[in-house]
Amino acid sequence: MLQLYLDRSVGYREGVTRPEQRRRTAKERILTAADDLFYSEGIRSVGIDRVIARAGVAKGSLYYSFTGKDDLVCEYLTNRHSKWAERVAAGIAAHTEPRARILAVYDALGALFAEPDYRGCAFMNSIGEAAPDSVEAQATRTFRTWVHTLFLDLATAVDVAEPQQLADALVLLYDGAVANAQMDSAPEAARTARRIAELVLDDEVRPSL
Amino acid sequence: MLQLYLDRSVGYREGVTRPEQRRRTAKERILTAADDLFYSEGIRSVGIDRVIARAGVAKGSLYYSFTGKDDLVCEYLTNRHSKWAERVAAGIAAHTEPRARILAVYDALGALFAEPDYRGCAFMNSIGEAAPDSVEAQATRTFRTWVHTLFLDLATAVDVAEPQQLADALVLLYDGAVANAQMDSAPEAARTARRIAELVLDDEVRPSL
DNA sequence: CGTTGTTTAGACAGGACCGTCTAACTACAG
DNA sequence: CTGTAGTTAGACGGTCCTGTCTAAACAACG
Numbered sequence: 001m002l003q004l005y006l007d008r009s010v011g012y013r014e015g016v017t018r019p020e021q022r023r024r025t026a027k028e029r030i031l032t033a034a035d036d037l038f039y040s041e042g043i044r045s046v047g048i049d050r051v052i053a054r055a056g057v058a059k060g061s062l063y064y065s066f067t068g069k070d071d072l073v074c075e076y077l078t079n080r081h082s083k084w085a086e087r088v089a090a091g092i093a094a095h096t097e098p099r100a101r102i103l104a105v106y107d108a109l110g111a112l113f114a115e116p117d118y119r120g121c122a123f124m125n126s127i128g129e130a131a132p133d134s135v136e137a138q139a140t141r142t143f144r145t146w147v148h149t150l151f152l153d154l155a156t157a158v159d160v161a162e163p164q165q166l167a168d169a170l171v172l173l174y175d176g177a178v179a180n181a182q183m184d185s186a187p188e189a190a191r192t193a194r195r196i197a198e199l200v201l202d203d204e205v206r207p208s209l
Numbered sequence: 210m211l212q213l214y215l216d217r218s219v220g221y222r223e224g225v226t227r228p229e230q231r232r233r234t235a236k237e238r239i240l241t242a243a244d245d246l247f248y249s250e251g252i253r254s255v256g257i258d259r260v261i262a263r264a265g266v267a268k269g270s271l272y273y274s275f276t277g278k279d280d281l282v283c284e285y286l287t288n289r290h291s292k293w294a295e296r297v298a299a300g301i302a303a304h305t306e307p308r309a310r311i312l313a314v315y316d317a318l319g320a321l322f323a324e325p326d327y328r329g330c331a332f333m334n335s336i337g338e339a340a341p342d343s344v345e346a347q348a349t350r351t352f353r354t355w356v357h358t359l360f361l362d363l364a365t366a367v368d369v370a371e372p373q374q375l376a377d378a379l380v381l382l383y384d385g386a387v388a389n390a391q392m393d394s395a396p397e398a399a400r401t402a403r404r405i406a407e408l409v410l411d412d413e414v415r416p417s418l
Numbered sequence: 419c420g421t422t423g424t425t426t427a428g429a430c431a432g433g434a435c436c437g438t439c440t441a442a443c444t445a446c447a448g
Numbered sequence: 449c450t451g452t453a454g455t456t457a458g459a460c461g462g463t464c465c466t467g468t469c470t471a472a473a474c475a476a477c478g
Contacts (some may be wrong), residue, residue: 026425042338043264044253047465058426063467065424079314120337124388128334129251135276142390172401175392179333192381199408235455256435267456272437274454419478426473434465443456448449 027065029055034076037063043073043126070135077139080122098157099201103194110190114183160204169200236274238264243285252282252335279344286348289331307366312403314358319399322390329391369413378409
């Protein structure tokens with residue numbers, strides 16, 4: 001059940017915190033603040049102090065809810081993963097034909113890229129400066145296996161000789177769209193990827209006729 | 210002309226420094242050490258002290274040759290850019306037919322991915338945690354314009370209705386291969402990208418017949 | 419009421435990191 | 449021989465960051 005905290009904002013020295021945030025738990029406020037800051041400025045670039053200032057929370061609350069920054073980072077990435085997975089699943093579920101279900105992923109990318117504060121894939125951004133055994137690297141690995149199984153499942157549903165090969169191509173197009181959209185601030189990359197994906201599908205399906 | 214420094218390694222407390230490095234200028238040693246460390250562990254993850262220890266050089270030498278870490282980072286990225294541009298240009302120059310010249314870029318990627326210490330695109334890695342006005346961001350912007358003009362030039366050489374559209378697709382495949390190869394440690398991504406590029410070329414050229 | 423779980427403000431230690439500075443030494447050019 | 453450019457070792461200050469700790473308040477529940 002929801003834990004409601006009464007409005008204690010009266011008499012508080014005001015920071016960036018907006019009033020609605022005040023009704024939520026400290027952990028929730030920390031997580032949304034961390035998501036904002038980590039995603040827009042980078043995990044290593046943002047210190048604990050920035051996060052708690054943004055959340056309007058005491059430092060003790062952070063170390064009460066999380067074991068440390070790594071723990072917070074882990075939860076940040078896990079949330080990013082699950083939210084995106086839900087969104088993609090919803091996009092896919094809107095279609096029944098295997099081919100349309102594949103293309104729906106690129107449409108989901110297009111909607112993502114169109115968001116004003118889009119700044120690339122959180123995992124791609126984190127992995128560049130991360131150590132191989134860091135929480136970032138671990139979260140990225142599970143994210144990548146999700147991407148691969150997603151496309152392999154979708155590729156297996158269409159009648160094609162080598163689903164793995166098709167899946168590899170689709171993953172590459174997915175990655176290309178994401179990287180392209182970030183580095184060039186080019187949201188139309190999703191449409192380009194989708195167009196090429198159709199080409200690949202035509203090519204993989206036709207020859208078996 | 211070359212500035213030769215006599216072997217002063219006698220009696221030096223030994224670090225990681227190998228003997229051949231001792232004959233080069235401090236600036237050169239710093240740059241190769243920085244390249245090794247920045248590329249393999251990330252710019253922000255590697256401190257000045259690590260770099261000078263690896264180079265076997267005094268801290269003063271670094272601030273004698275560079276104005277600061279940013280300056281070193283800038284030169285590191287610039288070198289990465291020019292070396293890669295040379296390599297790609299060499300690969301392209303080996304062919305005369307426009308189509309083959311395009312595919313040569315993906316072959317160059319394949320050779321790059323096959324290197325044992327490949328760890329992705331230095332620019333993609335740096336940009337994730339970089340501020341919009343940082344030297345990393347600036348170097349990345351010039352790198353990206355190089356990528357775009359490269360493919361646009363190549364695309365214009367083939368007889369196609371919309372070279373820009375073809376170039377966009379080729380850039381996306383390039384980015385996809387790079388991202389894919391890094392995140393999944395999958396050097397075969399270059400072949401996948403090449404395969405799809407052939408498909409795109411077939412599609413863009415044929416309809417005008 | 420008292421207890422337990424949650425939150426606050428802030429001080430503090432410890433470490434990493436960047437950059438400056440000094441004092442001296444080496445190589446080479448004039 | 450003298451001066452200049454390059455180089456060295458290391459100390460130092462200042463900043464930032466993570467994580468711990470304390471003392472106190474508050475909320476919910478029994």
